[in-house]
Amino acid sequence: MPRSCTCTARTAFALGAAIVVWACESGDGTRGPAPGETKAQRGEQSARSGGAPPLQSRPGDEAPSLQTGFQLFRQGDLKGAEPHLVGALQTSPRDRRILEALASIYARTDRFRQAEETFHAALAAEPASIGARLGLAAVYADTGRYDEAAATLAEVRRRDPGNLAARIKGALLDARLGRVAEAEAGAREAIARQPANAEAHYVLGLALEQKGSLDEATAEMQRVHDLSPSHLGALSHLVTIETRRGRRGEAERWRKAQQEALFRAHVEERVRDHRIKGVAAFNGEDYTTALREFQEIAREDPDDPQVHLHLGSTYLALGNLEEATRELGRCLSLDPRNDRALAELGRARAMANRLEEAIEALQRAVAVNPRFAEPHYYLAGIYRARGEEDRFQEEMKIYKELQSPSQGSALEVQPEGSP
Numbered sequence: 001m002p003r004s005c006t007c008t009a010r011t012a013f014a015l016g017a018a019i020v021v022w023a024c025e026s027g028d029g030t031r032g033p034a035p036g037e038t039k040a041q042r043g044e045q046s047a048r049s050g051g052a053p054p055l056q057s058r059p060g061d062e063a064p065s066l067q068t069g070f071q072l073f074r075q076g077d078l079k080g081a082e083p084h085l086v087g088a089l090q091t092s093p094r095d096r097r098i099l100e101a102l103a104s105i106y107a108r109t110d111r112f113r114q115a116e117e118t119f120h121a122a123l124a125a126e127p128a129s130i131g132a133r134l135g136l137a138a139v140y141a142d143t144g145r146y147d148e149a150a151a152t153l154a155e156v157r158r159r160d161p162g163n164l165a166a167r168i169k170g171a172l173l174d175a176r177l178g179r180v181a182e183a184e185a186g187a188r189e190a191i192a193r194q195p196a197n198a199e200a201h202y203v204l205g206l207a208l209e210q211k212g213s214l215d216e217a218t219a220e221m222q223r224v225h226d227l228s229p230s231h232l233g234a235l236s237h238l239v240t241i242e243t244r245r246g247r248r249g250e251a252e253r254w255r256k257a258q259q260e261a262l263f264r265a266h267v268e269e270r271v272r273d274h275r276i277k278g279v280a281a282f283n284g285e286d287y288t289t290a291l292r293e294f295q296e297i298a299r300e301d302p303d304d305p306q307v308h309l310h311l312g313s314t315y316l317a318l319g320n321l322e323e324a325t326r327e328l329g330r331c332l333s334l335d336p337r338n339d340r341a342l343a344e345l346g347r348a349r350a351m352a353n354r355l356e357e358a359i360e361a362l363q364r365a366v367a368v369n370p371r372f373a374e375p376h377y378y379l380a381g382i383y384r385a386r387g388e389e390d391r392f393q394e395e396m397k398i399y400k401e402l403q404s405p406s407q408g409s410a411l412e413v414q415p416e417g418s419p
Helices: 039-049 064-074 078-091 096-108 112-125 131-143 146-159 164-176 180-193 196-208 214-227 232-244 248-283 287-300 305-318 321-334 337-351 355-368 374-385 389-403
Strands: 007-013 018-024
Touching: 039 196, 064 078, 064 096, 064 196, 078 248, 078 305, 096 112, 096 131, 096 164, 112 131, 131 146, 131 214, 146 164, 164 180, 164 196, 180 196, 196 232, 214 232, 232 248, 232 337, 248 305, 248 355, 287 305, 305 321, 305 337, 321 337, 337 355, 337 374
Parallel strands: none
Antiparallel strands: 007 018
16 A cells, blocks of 8 residues: 655744644644644654654755855845854854845945955955955955056956946945036946835935935935835935925924834844844754843844744744734734735744635735745745645745755845945
């Protein structure tokens, strides 16, 4: 008689990207665990049945923390990405992609010496890296080393003549050196190629402000704010421009927005160690310590959606579905389009055996981010648990098409920041 394989969902955990695990019957009577079944219950059942440990499968070929770090980085969530990448670097110290991503985070949070050292480490690991050179050029420009920045950008253009990031950074350098016409031309060229690029609009706003076209400069800086609400450079210039235009009310409104963004940046500085310790504890399955660290962040910054996502994942790991659902709901009230929170909520519903609600949450995650592979994996597990083989196969096909990690630079899709 051919062996049957009846798979149901159980849980393994990786912060912000928990993994659905399938266990298949081995033909000796060992059952697959039910959704939400604990590790201890699985062990007891295995001992009673005399069966071997179930086969396990999880999304992604890379470690979950590394995979999560890259995805958060590409989404622009620097504070969420950093602890995952720091942890991953400990096991892969010469991984160029990790080094470039971390260096970019350091640069965007004004840790310039650390950024420069890390970009150089990335170049040592991969001397042909374009991403590391672009990062170094930005660090040189931000620290007033304009000759070094220009030379580095020239080397990038020699290696990759059509590089858009190099064009934007070159235009920014022109603006800082007072070459207004060159800066404006470079920014407009970049916008023509990529209309939603916040940095290109920022550079154009700088050039327009410098030549006295204040109405147009305001429009460009507001466009930057629409694309990247925490862009401190745009907020600062909006205060300056509106003051020059005599619009005190508007200037004050932008000043308040700038102060709020600065406050959040200072809070993040205070909680960074808690975030790193919390992620490390979670990945080491020390969920009590992780919970304590994330609760400390939530006390300091209760409106940070990422920490409520982390708390939700931690409560799931501890088996507290009620608190997990509450924290995930808080995350989604602050960030309704948080695809990972929706995926985690779907997993929580599956653990509670509320499969229709789980499917609805996972489908919402897919609607928010069609390139997010993991919800399809979770959906596949649910459909197989319900015996819906066609839908299982359909979701697995989508998952496999999406889940292949890019082998390119971690900086290929950079989150916007303030130069």
